[in-house]
Amino acid sequence: MSCWLRKFKKSSSDRKEEETVCTTTLRNGQIFLEKLIASFDGKRNPIRSFSSEDLKTAINNYSMRNITIDEIEGYILYMGFLRDRGPILVMKYRKSVRYASERCFNNIVFASQMNHKSILKLIGCCLETEMPALVYEPADYCTLADRLYGPLQTHLEPLLLTHRLKVAMEIANAVAYLHFGFPQPIVFRNIEPWNILFQEEYVAKLFDFSLSKSIPEGKTHIKASTAIGSLELAAPEDLTTGYYNEKTDVYSFGKLLLVLLTGRTIGDLFSSCNWW
Numbered sequence: 001m002s003c004w005l006r007k008f009k010k011s012s013s014d015r016k017e018e019e020t021v022c023t024t025t026l027r028n029g030q031i032f033l034e035k036l037i038a039s040f041d042g043k044r045n046p047i048r049s050f051s052s053e054d055l056k057t058a059i060n061n062y063s064m065r066n067i068t069i070d071e072i073e074g075y076i077l078y079m080g081f082l083r084d085r086g087p088i089l090v091m092k093y094r095k096s097v098r099y100a101s102e103r104c105f106n107n108i109v110f111a112s113q114m115n116h117k118s119i120l121k122l123i124g125c126c127l128e129t130e131m132p133a134l135v136y137e138p139a140d141y142c143t144l145a146d147r148l149y150g151p152l153q154t155h156l157e158p159l160l161l162t163h164r165l166k167v168a169m170e171i172a173n174a175v176a177y178l179h180f181g182f183p184q185p186i187v188f189r190n191i192e193p194w195n196i197l198f199q200e201e202y203v204a205k206l207f208d209f210s211l212s213k214s215i216p217e218g219k220t221h222i223k224a225s226t227a228i229g230s231l232e233l234a235a236p237e238d239l240t241t242g243y244y245n246e247k248t249d250v251y252s253f254g255k256l257l258l259v260l261l262t263g264r265t266i267g268d269l270f271s272s273c274n275w276w
Contacts, residue, residue, distance in 0.1 A: 021052070021128050028105075028127035035109045039214050040184075047112050048124030048135070055126050055133055058082050059090050068141035071194070074103070074210065079141055087138035088123065091208075095131050103210035104132055110186065110209035118174040120197055120207035139205060145193035148263050157201070164260045167204040171196060174206045175253055179246045184214040187222065187244050191252040192233050193259060213244065221245040232266040 036044055058080035059066045068089070069077035074097055078090040093104045111122035111134065121137040142150075144167065147159050159167075171191070178186040189211040197205045213222045221243045231239065235251040238244055255266055262269065 024130060025127045028132055031105055032108060032127065032132075035105050036112075039109055040113060044112055045115065047122060050124050050126040050133075050135055052126055052128040054082070055080070055090055055135070058088060062092070069143065074100070075208075077141075079138075085123070089120075089136040089138060089141075091134040091136065093131050100131065104134075106212065107209045108132065108134060110212045111207075113182070114209075116174055116177045116181070118170040118204060118206060119177070120199075120205040136207070137199075139197040139199045140201070142198055143194050144196040144198070144204065144260075147198070148193055148259065149265065159202075159263075161261075163202045166202060167196070168257055168260055170204040171206055171256070172253065175249050178212075179249070182214070184217060185246055186212055186214050187246060188212050188249050188252075189224070189244060191249055191256055193256065215245060 056062070059078040060080075062078065066078045066080060067076055068079045071077070075091050075093045078092065080088045080090050082088055091107075093100045095101075108122070108125050111120075112125075114122065120139060123135045123137060125135060126133040175188065175191065178188055188206070188209070190208065191206075195206060195208045197207055199205050211224075213224055215222050222245070223243055225242075233252040233255045235248060238248050238251075258269065259266060
C-alpha cells in the first residue's frame with residue numbers, strides 16, 4: 001500500500017517510473033511467495049527488503065570497480081557498504097542467461113531458510129528491479145576455486161593440508177544440515193569450488209542455491225528439468241535420468257574432496273580416461 005501512496009507525492013514526470021517500480025515489486029513478491037509456499041509451505045525466516053536506491057548507493061550504481069566475482073554464465077557479485085550495517089555482498093543475475101529468473105527466485109527462497117555457520121547468510125533482497133538482487137553478509141571476495149586454481153595471491157597464505165581438511169569439514173557439515181535439518185531434505189545440486197566463498201582467510205561458506213530442490217514428503221528423489229551445476233562433479237546416473245536425491249550431493253562432495261586434496265580440477269585428473 002505504501003508503495004502506491006508514494007507515487008502521488010512525486011511530480012507527474014516521476015509517477016510512471018514509480019508505478020513501474022511498484023508493479024515490479026508486487027509481481028516479484030507474488031512469485032517469491034508462490035515458490036516459498038511450494039517449497040516450504042510458506043514458512044520463512046524474516047529477511048530485509050532493500051530498495052533499488054539502497055543498493056545503487058551501496059555499490060556505487062553497480063560500478064565495475066565494485067565487481068568481485070563475474071560468473072559469466074550466471075551472476076555478478078558486487079562488494080558494497082551500507083551505512084547502517086557495514087560491508088555487504090550483492091548478487092545480481094544476468095537477465096540474458098537462460099533460466100536466470102527461475103534460478104534467482106530459487107536462490108532467494110532457499111537461502112532465506114538457512115541458519116548455519118558454514119552457509120553464507122542472506123541478509124535480504126531487492127524486489128524493485130526486474131531481476132531481483134540478493135544481499136549477503138560480507139566475505140573475502142574469493143572462492144575456493146580462486147584459491148586452488150587462480151594465480152598466487154601474495155597477501156594470502158597457501159592452503160595447507162590442515163586448511164583444506166578444515167574446509168572439507170565445514171562444507172560436509174553444511175551439506176548434512178541441508179539433508180537432515182529440514183522436514184523435507186534439501187538437495188543442493190551444485191557442490192563445486194566456485195560455490196564456496198571464504199569469510200576471513202580459512203572460514204569456508206557454501207552459497208548459491210540457484211539449483212537446489214527439496215524432496216517432497218513421502219518421496220525418495222526429485223525430478224528436475226534443469227541440469228545439475230558442474231558436469232565434472234555430477235554423478236553419471238543423475239545426468240542420464242534427471243532424478244536427484246541426497247546421494248547427488250554426497251557424490252559431488254566426494255569429488256570436491258578429491259579436488260581439495262590434489263589442488264587439480266576433475267578434468268585434469270581424468271583427462272586421460274572416459275569417466276562419464
